[in-house]
Amino acid sequence: MLQLDRDAKTLGGIVAGTIPAAKLAETTRSIAQGARESVTAFEPAVPGGRSKPEVWSNHAEFLSDMSAFARHAEDMAKAGESGNVSQVTNLMIDALPCKQCHDKYRMPKPS
Numbered sequence: 001m002l003q004l005d006r007d008a009k010t011l012g013g014i015v016a017g018t019i020p021a022a023k024l025a026e027t028t029r030s031i032a033q034g035a036r037e038s039v040t041a042f043e044p045a046v047p048g049g050r051s052k053p054e055v056w057s058n059h060a061e062f063l064s065d066m067s068a069f070a071r072h073a074e075d076m077a078k079a080g081e082s083g084n085v086s087q088v089t090n091l092m093i094d095a096l097p098c099k100q101c102h103d104k105y106r107m108p109k110p111s
Helices: 002-016 021-042 053-057 059-082 085-095 098-105
Strands: none
Touching: 002 021, 002 085, 002 098, 021 059, 021 085, 053 059, 053 098, 059 085, 059 098
């Protein structure tokens, strides 16, 4: 997840024009890989970390949400291979549902 966060920030910079678009394909591929790895990491129903109880009590729904994340990230990676920043930008909301997922399934950091 830490790499996903770094990649999302890089992608934001690419979209904003502060990071060269030449990194688009590499960054979107890395996001797709991280999304796939996230699904695999949560397949075993092993409570812990900062996951809310809903991750485990609604595990099938959670995995469905994670699988959708991985599919959308893969679609974005395919667009990233073309170098089309505009197309990637249009796919970002579905491909990077980080805040929505964290709001629903992750406890906040302790202060």
